[in-house]
Amino acid sequence: MDLVAPVVVEPLRRRRCSECRQEPLERMIVEFNAPVCLDCADLGHLVFLPRGDTALTRRAREGSGLWAVVVRHNRRRTRYERQGLLVEEAALARAEAACLADAEARARRRARDAARRAERDAEVTAALEAEILRLFPGCPAERAERIAAHASAKGSGRVGRTAAGRALDRGAVTAAVRAAVRHVDTDYDTLLMSGVPRHQARSRVAPAIEAVLRAWRAD
Template sequence: MELEEKNGEIIWVKKDGSPAKRKVSDRRRIDFCGFPTPFGPGGGACKSLTIIKGDPVKDDAVLVEAGGYSWHGKYLLSRTDDDCVRIRDEERELAERLVEESKESIREELERVRKEKRDAVDIEALAKERGLKVWEANQFDGYWCKEHDEFNDIPDGWDFLPSGDGALTRKVRRGPHCILMKKKHGHSKPVGTIAPSDNIEQAREELGGEEGAKRREKSKKRGQKKREKRITKNLKKKIRQQFPSIPKKKLEEVTSKARRKGSVGSADWVYFSSEEEEEESLRQTARLAVKAHIRHKHTDYDQILLQGVPKGRARFIVSGQIEEVLEKWKKTQ
């Protein structure tokens, strides 16, 4: 069965074209209508999703509540500027109003309101009233670990094991260790493990020393190449399914661009999706990749940004042009 939109409703349709009785979940509805979702590493597992406010067919923004591993809580999703923002419980009324008003950039509007609330609070007075101390918090670009916070020196007798060899890392982490993180632009990612030098050497020898490392690296590369080919092939298939009238040259261009490092087609939630989640992840990736291509190649988006127009506003300006091309490419030849 396939999903189709008929008379403002999204329904399941059988192979013979007749409507099925199966109910369409809210998760399927937002995916079908092209709303972004806050996928995270591990495939963006979402066990349940409920639309609280908005109609995904008619509205450019919807408020949803999700329950899952990678994303949980209330989110405001915007189709216009391809953005999704986590909503605090006390912001629900504001989020519902933003859905009704169809703001150009939900993130900019939320940040504006949040800043107004922060600026209205006298932090020093509040801290004094509650008997608290106030520290100034600064983001920094550097290394840190949970045990020692900002990290500068490796303890005597310990050594650094960089990420990359999963078998060796797992074995070393059975003993005493610290996970070294790299913090940049407010985000953190693990870059390696700090552990006693003797433990690292013992684990390396138990796994076959240098020869064992070479075998694991060779096997890893073979597996990566197979996975890369499979993802690229399936992504191209998904693009063609959703946009049957996309020119062949454009199909190759979109697929190639999406699979480059740092692009949506190489994101963790695509690359490490389980078999059950890969199809849905690639469906979402296909739409995002095609929209990004149209935005940069078929509109004045880049020129508008060069004029100093905020990103959210620029995306809103060209959203109509993007939808026109999307509808054209969706048509069956």
């Protein structure tokens, strides 16, 4: 059997209950074209749950033996729009407890996922550092560590985060080392700041970069 929930209206103007004469009415139902307050409609024991939390709303509705839909007329859109539900207080308390437990479980899961991602990121960085030292055995260990960390920083889009970088492609690894040398061991950045076009600056510092790479390739 399909359930038909009562519809409760939040009136836009002052209304009086047609049975007990109470006014003004914050919420009411309409029976025989007349406003009826929630107490007279036997809905006064229900509590209001605003819309917005889908999981909480679903659980409270499913756990409530009696519930009602709350609507308000939108004059601009010329239609009634849902504002929330009226549900049994005990059902809402149970729903809130269940959602809180879910939130705690999700937080624990996010923490576990973050730890796993951090572990994978550390593995990527360590593998890149090892490959740098394999290709450039003369590179100081602390420089290899810094280059690997910089190139594999999460979300950076740098060489270490690309497919080639993760696969430890020789060209990708060398590109990461060359970029580090360009910025640290040459006056490339100074040239850029002085207005030298990028391509010209790269040409000027290319011999110095290659000299460092040759030295680092030597065992």
